[in-house]
Amino acid sequence: MLHKLKDKTDTNGKKIFLFLMVLCGTIVFSQQTVTGRIIDDNGEGLSAVTIVNMSSDKKTYSNSQGTFSIEANPNDELRFVKEDFRRVSRRVLTDGGNAELLITLFQIPKDIGEVKIVKKLSGDLEQDSRIVAKIDKGEQVKQSIGLPEPVGKMREKPAEVKSVLLPMLLGSLNVQGVYDLISGKARKQKRQYRYDDLQEHIMWVRSRVEDDYFVNAGIPADRISEFIEFSFSAKPQVRTYVKARNLSGVILRMEEVIPLFIERMNKSHK
Numbered sequence: 001m002l003h004k005l006k007d008k009t010d011t012n013g014k015k016i017f018l019f020l021m022v023l024c025g026t027i028v029f030s031q032q033t034v035t036g037r038i039i040d041d042n043g044e045g046l047s048a049v050t051i052v053n054m055s056s057d058k059k060t061y062s063n064s065q066g067t068f069s070i071e072a073n074p075n076d077e078l079r080f081v082k083e084d085f086r087r088v089s090r091r092v093l094t095d096g097g098n099a100e101l102l103i104t105l106f107q108i109p110k111d112i113g114e115v116k117i118v119k120k121l122s123g124d125l126e127q128d129s130r131i132v133a134k135i136d137k138g139e140q141v142k143q144s145i146g147l148p149e150p151v152g153k154m155r156e157k158p159a160e161v162k163s164v165l166l167p168m169l170l171g172s173l174n175v176q177g178v179y180d181l182i183s184g185k186a187r188k189q190k191r192q193y194r195y196d197d198l199q200e201h202i203m204w205v206r207s208r209v210e211d212d213y214f215v216n217a218g219i220p221a222d223r224i225s226e227f228i229e230f231s232f233s234a235k236p237q238v239r240t241y242v243k244a245r246n247l248s249g250v251i252l253r254m255e256e257v258i259p260l261f262i263e264r265m266n267k268s269h270k
Contacts, residue, residue: 032071032072033071034069034071034072034093036069036103037067037101037103038066038067038068038103038104039102040085040104041104041105045062046062046066047061047062047063047066048061048226049061049080050080051068051070052078052079052081052195053070053071053072053077054076054077054078054192054195055072055073055077056072056073058070058071073093074093075092075093076091076092077090077092079195080103080105083206084108085106085107086105086107086108087105090103158189160186202229205242209251211224217258223265227257227261230257230261231253234260234261235253235257241253
């Protein structure tokens with residue numbers, strides 16, 4: 001009897017092992033490399049476009065000819081983002097395979113403000129931060145008339161395991177919360193919010209610091225956004241100052257990261 005039970009247990013274990021092997025193999029082999037080219041509405045290749053796989057958080061950038069490659073699974077959403085252009089999303093591998101993608105980004109029309117000549121920096125952080133800072137006329141109007149700032153962001157709060165399980169233990173079932181967790185909606189919401197917050201913080205810096213400041217420091221104009229994102233990860237205090245709306249602190253910490261970014265650029269070109 002014990003011998004038969006042992007054989008049955010071994011057989012079940014082998015079946016489970018084979019099932020897991022097949023499942024892992026399916027996941028591995030379903031992933032493919034998606035390639036493509038990004039152009040503007042004149043047909044010119046667009047460099048430094050950020051390509052994000054919204055399902056896996058993988059990210060890459062288009063090269064000087066606008067071409068790119070990124071890993072993706074069937075039906076993954078790729079998002080194409082570049083400052084001053086309308087963002088584009090595309091589902092890939094929907095029929096099991098894709099020819100090379102051709103993505104067109106259209107520029108967002110905008111008014112050209114007054115030209116501002118950037119003076120030579122003095123080395124005094126407080127003074128230089130005022131020189132390189134752009135004038136935010138909208139912010140000046142809000143401050144002058146005392147408009148209140150909105151509290152938090154108007155967006156749906158993702159379901160949390162704690163907030164769903166605790167009511168269940170007390171006899172109350174949060175059906176929507178359970179569905180959001182099981183379906184993966186809550187995880188996708190969190191990923192989307194992280195991405196949106198990152199883009200918002202990058203744009204906060206871009207809208208307040210002249211491009212010439214970065215270019216004079218050795219950072220190409222088409223890689224400014226990439227550098228700001230790099231500074232967030234290399235020196236987390238940069239983003240802390242962004243959240244505190246402290247421009248002087250942002251510039252101080254970014255100054256420390258510029259040599260690292262330039263060194264990384266030079267290595268990638270070798």
